[in-house]
Amino acid sequence: MTDTNPRPATFVSGRHFLQTPGPTNLPDRVLRAMDNNAINHRGPEFGRLGLAVIGKLRQVFRTAGIIGIFPSSGTGAWEAAMVNTLTTGDRILLTRTGQFAHLWEELAGRHGLEVQTLETDWRRGANPEEIGAALAADRDHLIKAVCVVHSETSTSCMTDVESVRAAIDRARHPALLMVDAISSLACADYRHDQWGVDVTIAGSQKGLMVPPGLAFTAISEKALAAAACNKTHRGYWDWAPLVTSNKTGYFPYTPAVNLFYALNAALDMLLEEGLDNVFARHDRYAEATRRAARAWGLELQCQDPRACAPGVTAIRTPEGHSADRLRTIILEKFNMSLGNGLGRIEDRVFRIGHMGDLGVLQLTGTLSGVEMGLRAAGIPHRSGGVQAAMDFLAGNA
Numbered sequence: 001m002t003d004t005n006p007r008p009a010t011f012v013s014g015r016h017f018l019q020t021p022g023p024t025n026l027p028d029r030v031l032r033a034m035d036n037n038a039i040n041h042r043g044p045e046f047g048r049l050g051l052a053v054i055g056k057l058r059q060v061f062r063t064a065g066i067i068g069i070f071p072s073s074g075t076g077a078w079e080a081a082m083v084n085t086l087t088t089g090d091r092i093l094l095t096r097t098g099q100f101a102h103l104w105e106e107l108a109g110r111h112g113l114e115v116q117t118l119e120t121d122w123r124r125g126a127n128p129e130e131i132g133a134a135l136a137a138d139r140d141h142l143i144k145a146v147c148v149v150h151s152e153t154s155t156s157c158m159t160d161v162e163s164v165r166a167a168i169d170r171a172r173h174p175a176l177l178m179v180d181a182i183s184s185l186a187c188a189d190y191r192h193d194q195w196g197v198d199v200t201i202a203g204s205q206k207g208l209m210v211p212p213g214l215a216f217t218a219i220s221e222k223a224l225a226a227a228a229c230n231k232t233h234r235g236y237w238d239w240a241p242l243v244t245s246n247k248t249g250y251f252p253y254t255p256a257v258n259l260f261y262a263l264n265a266a267l268d269m270l271l272e273e274g275l276d277n278v279f280a281r282h283d284r285y286a287e288a289t290r291r292a293a294r295a296w297g298l299e300l301q302c303q304d305p306r307a308c309a310p311g312v313t314a315i316r317t318p319e320g321h322s323a324d325r326l327r328t329i330i331l332e333k334f335n336m337s338l339g340n341g342l343g344r345i346e347d348r349v350f351r352i353g354h355m356g357d358l359g360v361l362q363l364t365g366t367l368s369g370v371e372m373g374l375r376a377a378g379i380p381h382r383s384g385g386v387q388a389a390m391d392f393l394a395g396n397a
């Protein structure tokens with residue numbers, strides 16, 4: 001392994017700690033898998049690879065249905081979902097749980113969709129009751145899709161997708177359910193088929209431990225049928241060729257071959273560890289991180305204890321203390337990248353990514369960096385956060 005990324009302006013020895021909620025750390029096994037020549041994407045070897053990857057992704061999405069893979073960031077899969085199932089003037093119901101929901105709303109606006117927004121204080125998940133009430137009031141069924149973000153990475157709050165499904169069913173509303181699971185897939189339990197989700201979107205660079213550059217989507221029969229009748233022009237993002245891809249393993253354009261190697265290795269790692277173990281590990285790290293924050297006397301952005309995300313924790317700095325300055329100090333002094341506050345909570349929170357490939361010592365190292373950073377930045381706090389996390393992780397708390 002050559003030098004990792006010495007991001008600070010001045011040299012700091014040792015390995016960079018990439019503790020952002022995406023991109024996440026790449027396991028050596030994934031790096032090794034990519035370090036191979038490209039292969040003919042029309043040859044027999046690629047077809048086998050394509051089918052293998054689709055089969056393993058089905059296990060992670062927990063679906064027996066169609067899996068789309070696009071060479072794009074996660075946003076591309078959002079756009080694909082919109083142009084395939086919706087058309088200008090269609091209404092969608094979206095809960096603005098944070099910056100990523102807000103970006104989805106903006107993207108929908110640019111496609112000429114009418115967005116009915118349910119507002120939140122960015123400190124909890126979407127409210128299924130409110131969604132149900134909005135659907136019940138929509139007697140003419142103008143709402144074509146209900147959109148929620150499963151793990152709102154900007155606030156570290158989860159939305160209970162199963163309850164959203166139940167609310168849609170109670171209202172007997174035909175809208176499609178579309179879920180952004182970009183930062184929850186392979187971090188939290190997710191069940192595309194069982195929860196009755198129509199479109200699930202994910203990306204490679206978060207829980208899946210693959211470099212940025214691939215977007216995924218799981219598509220229900222109902223969403224495929226909606227796409228078949230939808231007249232919106234689309235070319236590159238068209239879902240129709242995916243159905244063939246799922247049978248053959250080939251794509252209608254050059255797929256990102258080396259990222260497929262990475263993905264195949266990462267999926268093997270996840271399935272070997274066992275998804276339930278992967279989720280339990282994320283829960284444990286998230287709990288340790290919250291214990292550290294509480295011991296520091298800092299406030300979590302997520303105010304609903306049942307909604308805290310397993311892969312990322314957003315922590316508020318005390319009033320008048322810049323979270324961005326704290327992150328800069330931590331980067332310069334300790335060679336660690338943390339996530340920044342986005343949108344309306346810019347500079348008010350910093351986010352510790354603890355998703356993907358991470359060991360206990362990397363987590364306690366991360367928390368040490370934060371605790372030393374708090375001290376160096378002169379941010380009022382109590383020491384002992386790392387101790388609280390260690391007590392928990394060692395099984396003594």
Ligand SMILES: *Cc1c(COP(=O)(O)O)cnc(C)c1O
Pocket residue numbers: 022073074075076100149151152153180181182183203
């Ligand atoms: C990272 C993220 C996105 C953006 O994905 P890109 O790959 O940057 O396009 C969208 N939604 C959520 C919840 C995310 O965490």
